[in-house]
Structure formats: structure tokens, C-alpha cells
Amino acid sequence: xxxxxxxxxxxxxxxxxxxxxxxxxxxxxxxxxxxxxxxxxxxxxxxxxxxxxxxxxxxxxxxxxxxxxxxxxxxxxxxxxxxxxxxxxxxxxxxxxxxxxxxxxxxxxxxxxxxxxxxxxxxxxxxxxxxxxxxxxxxxxxxxxxxxxxxxxxxxxxxxxxxxxxxxxxxxxxxxxxxxxxxxxxxxxxxxxxxxxxxxxxxxxxxxxxx
Amino acid sequence: xxxxxxxxxxxxxxxxxxxxxxxxxxxxxxxxxxxxxxxxxxxxxxxxxxxxxxxxxxxxxxxxxxxxxxxxxxxxxxxxxxxxxxxxxxxxxxxxxxxxxxxxxxxxxxxxxxxxxxxxxxxxxxxxxxxxxxxxxxxxxxxxxxxxxxxxxxxxxxxxxx
Numbered sequence: 001x002x003x004x005x006x007x008x009x010x011x012x013x014x015x016x017x018x019x020x021x022x023x024x025x026x027x028x029x030x031x032x033x034x035x036x037x038x039x040x041x042x043x044x045x046x047x048x049x050x051x052x053x054x055x056x057x058x059x060x061x062x063x064x065x066x067x068x069x070x071x072x073x074x075x076x077x078x079x080x081x082x083x084x085x086x087x088x089x090x091x092x093x094x095x096x097x098x099x100x101x102x103x104x105x106x107x108x109x110x111x112x113x114x115x116x117x118x119x120x121x122x123x124x125x126x127x128x129x130x131x132x133x134x135x136x137x138x139x140x141x142x143x144x145x146x147x148x149x150x151x152x153x154x155x156x157x158x159x160x161x162x163x164x165x166x167x168x169x170x171x172x173x174x175x176x177x178x179x180x181x182x183x184x185x186x187x188x189x190x191x192x193x194x195x196x197x198x199x200x201x202x203x204x205x206x207x208x209x210x211x
Numbered sequence: 212x213x214x215x216x217x218x219x220x221x222x223x224x225x226x227x228x229x230x231x232x233x234x235x236x237x238x239x240x241x242x243x244x245x246x247x248x249x250x251x252x253x254x255x256x257x258x259x260x261x262x263x264x265x266x267x268x269x270x271x272x273x274x275x276x277x278x279x280x281x282x283x284x285x286x287x288x289x290x291x292x293x294x295x296x297x298x299x300x301x302x303x304x305x306x307x308x309x310x311x312x313x314x315x316x317x318x319x320x321x322x323x324x325x326x327x328x329x330x331x332x333x334x335x336x337x338x339x340x341x342x343x344x345x346x347x348x349x350x351x352x353x354x355x356x357x358x359x360x361x362x363x364x365x366x367x368x369x370x371x372x373x
Binding site for chain 1: 249259302312318348349
């Protein structure tokens with residue numbers, strides 16, 4: 001019988017919408033580790049890892065001795081140098097929390113597009129009016145020679161990256177030349193081991209900057 | 212050279228001869244900011260059908276060779292051609308958003324001086340020529356603008372026709 005708290009998978013499915021797959025996975029792995037140590041982290045990985053491949057990856061990271069995601073700020077600052085607007089596709093709270101305060105002169109938008117229902121106002125409330133919501137119909141208003149797109153990658157190799165489906169809804173050939181920088185920021189240390197059922201593959205050629 | 216159909220060439224065969232360096236060097240005469248050049252290079256060499264990317268590379272590289280053989284052209288910073296008002300190349304956006312803010316132009320301007328040599332004092336014709344050159348997909352419009360700029364420098368460096 002599972003030692004994991006009941007309803008953990010449901011809680012994860014709600015939290016991942018508002019915090020992001022990776023940030024939620026780290027939160028849950030840490031809490032589970034506090035509650036039941038290494039054995040319970042192994043159970044979490046075993047029981048939820050197939051449904052949520054990022055839990056599998058993050059739990060493996062934790063079991064390998066890591067205690068937090070790698071959030072490398074310098075490459076991101078370099079990639080976003082000179083941008084007046086940054087449109088973010090997909091939420092990763094740990095990463096957004098780190099970069100939003102560092103971009104005081106950059107207008108930041110968050111694409112209002114998710115696979116699951118979520119409270120968008122609650123998401124943006126975390127950023128003290130620094131992040132505005134952008135609907136698919138208004139994307140072109142964010143285009144410009146000082147505009148950038150950012151999405152989070154869930155592992156990549158030399159050819160393909162795993163991204164949210166929202167990225168494919170957005171990154172047509174027209175969009176690729178309407179933004180000066182197209183940034184893909186990998187949030188995992190290693191490529192996904194489990195089938196990436198919440199993600200889609202895209203070409204790494206989509207990105208002008210790969211972090 | 213034996214006859215060979217175009218279509219026996221693979222896409223990778225086309226892409227393999229494209230390198231950014233010569234075009235970056237050429238852009239450097241007109242666009243000082245490396246980040247701007249990186250953006251333009253992506254539009255010129257990494258967008259659109261493979262044969263357009265290849266054609267852009269070939270034509271712009273050849274023009275770069277011509278410019279290199281005219282040292283006075285590569286050093287011109289007060290070129291006659293570049294003293295006239297330049298035209299920004301607009302991004303290809305939905306019409307209601309296009310050209311509504313300075314951000315919505317590519318960081319490359321077309322210097323229209325050579326077009327005056329074709330159209331004389333007919334400003335309307337020059338405007339129509341400019342429109343032809345900067346309309347269309349970015350890989351065309353930007354290559355057109357860059358080619359006109361380079362040709363302007365070359366013409367400036369050469370003696371007037373007798």
C-alpha cells in the first residue's frame with residue numbers, strides 16, 4: 001500500500017498549472033522528503049513518475065543529491081539584453097520569480113494558454129503587476145525589434161526539445177521573424193527518462209538562444 | 212559540367228554551404244549592434260525555403276567580395292548614398308499593427324540613393340521601387356535592402372560613367 005499522502009497526484013495536477021511542472025515537482029519532492037525521506041521520494045517517483053515525467057526527473061535529481069533546480073541567471077540576462085518586451089509562454093514559478101525583479105525596464109507578458117484550467121489572476125498576483133496576461137489574439141502586439149519570446153524546455157538534445165503544446169500554437173514561421181530573440185530555457189538537468197506525456201517535441205532550431 | 216537536375220540536390224547540400232560569418236561581416240557595414248545583426252542573420256539565412264537561404268548567402272557573399280575589392284567602399288562612413296533619408300524595413304505584421312511603432316521595423320534601413328539613378332527626380336517612382344524592395348517575406352525584403360545598400364557603396368566608389 002502506498003505510503004504517499006492521499007490525493008497527492010490531484011494536488012500536483014492543480015499546483016503544476018499555477019507554478020509549472022518543474023517548480024511544482026521540486027516543491028513536492030522536498031515536502032515528501034521532509035515527510036518520509038529517501039524512501040518516500042522513491043515511492044513518489046515510482047507512483048507518479050509515469051504520469052508526470054518531470055516528477056520522475058526531479059525525484060531522480062533529488063536522489064542524486066541535488067536539492068534545487070539549476071537557475072542560471074547570467075546566461076538569461078545576456079540573452080535578454082536590450083529587450084523592451086518579453087512574452088513568456090508557460091509558467092515556471094521558480095524561474096520567473098528569479099528573473100522578473102531583474103528586468104525592471106522590460107514589459108513582461110504571460111501567454112494565457114494552458115492545458116488545464118487555472119486561476120490566471122492568482123498567477124499574476126504573485127508579480128505585483130509586473131506581469132500582464134496576453135491572449136493568443138494579441139501576440140502580434142508584442143512583436144518588435146526589441147521583443148523576445150521565452151519558453152521553458154523540459155530537456156533537449158541537439159535536435160529536439162520538449163515544450164508545452166502552447167509553444168507550437170504560437171511559434172509559426174511568421175512569429176519567428178517578428179521577435180528579435182527566441183529564448184528556450186532548459187529547466188531540467190537531464191533529458192526526460194519517462195514518456196513526456198504533457199509535452200510536445202519541437203526543433204531546437206526554433207530558438208535563437210538556448211539556455 | 213554534366214547536366215544535373217536541381218532536384219537531385221538534398222536540402223542538407225544547400226544548407227551545408229551557408230555560413231553566417233561573411234554575411235555578418237557585410238551587415239557590419241550598416242548595422243553596428245551585434246545583437247541586431249544576429250537577428251537579421253537569422254531572418255536572412257535561417258528562415259524561409261532552403262533555396263532562398265542559399266540564394267541570399269550566395270548573392271550577399273559575392274557582393275561582399277566586390278566590396279572587399281573596393282577598399283574605399285568598405286571604409287566609407289560618410290557615403291553620399293547614406294546621406295539621404297533611409298527607409299526602414301517593416302516587419303511583416305497584421306496590417307492593423309504594422310508600422311505603428313518604431314519597434315515594428317527590422318534593424319536595417321534601405322538607402323535609396325541608387326534608385327534615384329534609375330528614376331531620376333521622379334519621387335513617386337522611387338517610392339514604388341522602395342515598396343517593391345521592402346515588401347514580402349523578411350528573407351526577401353531584408354536581402355533586397357542589404358543588396359541595395361551594398362550596391363550604393365559600390366556605385367559611390369566607382370567612377371561616373373562617361
